[in-house]
Amino acid sequence: MKWAGALAVLGLLALPLTLSSYALTIFIFIFFYAFLGQAWNIVGGYAGQLSAGHAAFVGIGGYTAAMLSIEHGVTPWIGMFAGAVLAGALGALIGYLGFRFGLRGFYFVLLTVAFAEVCRILVSNIDAVGGALGLYITFTGNPRHFQFQDQRAYYYIALALMLLATGIAALIERRRFGIYLRAIREDEMAAEAAGVDAFRYKMFAMIVSSSLTGLGGTFYAFYLFSLQPNTVFGIPLSVEIIIRPIIGGTGTLVGPILGSFILTPLGELSRHYLGQSGLHGAHLVAYGLLLIAVVLFLPNGAYPWLRARFRR
Amino acid sequence: MAVGLTLIFGVMRVVNFAHGDMMVWGMYLAYVLSTRAGLDPYLGFALCAAALFVFGAAVQRGLVDRIVDAPHEMQILLMLGVALVMENVALLVFGPEPIRVRSPLGAATWYLGPLYVDVARLVTFGVAIVLTAALWVFLYRTDLGRQIRAAADNPYGALVIGTDVRRVYAAAFGIGAACVGAAGALVSPILPFQPSTGLSLSVTSFNIVIIGGMGSLPGAFVGGVLVSVAESLGAVFLKPSLKELASFSLLILILIVRPAGLFGRRAS
Numbered sequence: 001m002k003w004a005g006a007l008a009v010l011g012l013l014a015l016p017l018t019l020s021s022y023a024l025t026i027f028i029f030i031f032f033y034a035f036l037g038q039a040w041n042i043v044g045g046y047a048g049q050l051s052a053g054h055a056a057f058v059g060i061g062g063y064t065a066a067m068l069s070i071e072h073g074v075t076p077w078i079g080m081f082a083g084a085v086l087a088g089a090l091g092a093l094i095g096y097l098g099f100r101f102g103l104r105g106f107y108f109v110l111l112t113v114a115f116a117e118v119c120r121i122l123v124s125n126i127d128a129v130g131g132a133l134g135l136y137i138t139f140t141g142n143p144r145h146f147q148f149q150d151q152r153a154y155y156y157i158a159l160a161l162m163l164l165a166t167g168i169a170a171l172i173e174r175r176r177f178g179i180y181l182r183a184i185r186e187d188e189m190a191a192e193a194a195g196v197d198a199f200r201y202k203m204f205a206m207i208v209s210s211s212l213t214g215l216g217g218t219f220y221a222f223y224l225f226s227l228q229p230n231t232v233f234g235i236p237l238s239v240e241i242i243i244r245p246i247i248g249g250t251g252t253l254v255g256p257i258l259g260s261f262i263l264t265p266l267g268e269l270s271r272h273y274l275g276q277s278g279l280h281g282a283h284l285v286a287y288g289l290l291l292i293a294v295v296l297f298l299p300n301g302a303y304p305w306l307r308a309r310f311r312r
Numbered sequence: 313m314a315v316g317l318t319l320i321f322g323v324m325r326v327v328n329f330a331h332g333d334m335m336v337w338g339m340y341l342a343y344v345l346s347t348r349a350g351l352d353p354y355l356g357f358a359l360c361a362a363a364l365f366v367f368g369a370a371v372q373r374g375l376v377d378r379i380v381d382a383p384h385e386m387q388i389l390l391m392l393g394v395a396l397v398m399e400n401v402a403l404l405v406f407g408p409e410p411i412r413v414r415s416p417l418g419a420a421t422w423y424l425g426p427l428y429v430d431v432a433r434l435v436t437f438g439v440a441i442v443l444t445a446a447l448w449v450f451l452y453r454t455d456l457g458r459q460i461r462a463a464a465d466n467p468y469g470a471l472v473i474g475t476d477v478r479r480v481y482a483a484a485f486g487i488g489a490a491c492v493g494a495a496g497a498l499v500s501p502i503l504p505f506q507p508s509t510g511l512s513l514s515v516t517s518f519n520i521v522i523i524g525g526m527g528s529l530p531g532a533f534v535g536g537v538l539v540s541v542a543e544s545l546g547a548v549f550l551k552p553s554l555k556e557l558a559s560f561s562l563l564i565l566i567l568i569v570r571p572a573g574l575f576g577r578r579a580s
Contacts, residue, residue, distance in 0.1 A: 048385070050385050050388065097564075097567075097568055101568050103567060103568075105383075105384035105385060105388075106384055106388060110518055110522060110563070110567065111564065111567050114560045114567070115564070117515070118557060118560045118564070121556050121560070122557065124553070125553055125554055132553075235511060235515070236511075239392065239396070246389060281399070281401075281507070284396050284399070284400040285396070287393075287396055288392075288395070288396030288397035289393070289397060290393075291390075292375065292390060292393035292397070295379065295386050295389050295390040295393065296375065296379065296390070299379075
């Protein structure tokens, strides 16, 4: 397993040498969504707290770095950590309210959605941050501004982000922390009875997850050069974030990555080819059908199923 | 419309994320009926309700039924998948442009002395009240209604005394879907709609149901009124684009202070 992982990483490092720029874009999105999925996986998968408002952290992170860069000339390399800290603070607030007042299942989902929506509405009404039109970042191509002439730089950054999140998730999985989280997911009462401070560990997972997601916001902003409140804070982005780990397998290291390798090319290619002939939304129909199929037939996701098949 | 959601949740503890999309399908159906068959939406709503009843019962039988005992999260995800499919099938078929159904009633106004009343809104309001009342009568005065409530209180107990719980669930889900179908057809001349309307409708109806109390019919009604009052006040005192802020803040407050809602018993 370890060897396979190392080999895959080596392959991905060498891959840009052979790719066209369009294929490169697809890989960048695969890594980026795998990264977001992995970050979500920490709280949504391992700890089993279904957050459906993770777009809010992408938005906060992206806006923070973009505003610092536009208004104060702070390089996004520093801004991204400021964004991560703010996103982590929001995550802590949502987590505190949700976990302290014992909101479970659907109630927690709604709390996270409500917070993301509040952020979206607030940001689209503050003219200082661009209002409903959002922020646009002028392209300079200067690495100091987190901008690169060469697509491959984004490729390696996205890959690094994915590996970073996977590394953190792996660390959590190996430590006692990960065992506590899984105990909380399976049966919170039993975990508490066994002496696990569920509130503390859920908070921890939420903060790690939201800060990481905030870090991703900076990448989003400076790769796409624009931030619109309805896209970065909207429910559709939250759905994009959670659907990959769920298809791939929540609470596993490989799940979010596998999910992203399945869904992102599907989405991008159908957007590219079917969208041209006016068939918008076809990829989302496919996402929906896949989601239904996974829930009905592979409730643990694709990766645990594959693993079980190949063991035999 | 929240009445339909509260029925589905109250009986089966299933969170219907596709609720708004069912409503939008009702709207598009009313649109097709009125453009192709020349049927006014104020008459066609019964057909829309019937069609969505069949659809809702089929979704329940074919999908939800298989995982009704699974953790809550799985049901949320399942319905999220259904919602994605429904919204985007509508997008594929009808395109993204907002449309509105034309009805001669839609433009009519009555003058009552100094007041003038929008006939379309009056009819919608009237039918909504009649439907809610009919639903109440159905739930509390008929056999199937009693069975639905019994299955909601205690599925196992209902099974023991000889209720076909699966059939009851399918009926409840179908009726819930029929309610939104009817509601969709009724507001289609008033409210311009597009496929993405479904999502915001779902979110609004969750607001209403949580604020009013899950599984409580009067709660759904009061929640609906509260949400619209909060949004109107928000629009007046803040600014129109901030009106949703008021309802979401109310939602967060209710979730924290009294997650069962104003009229609800504590669920799960």
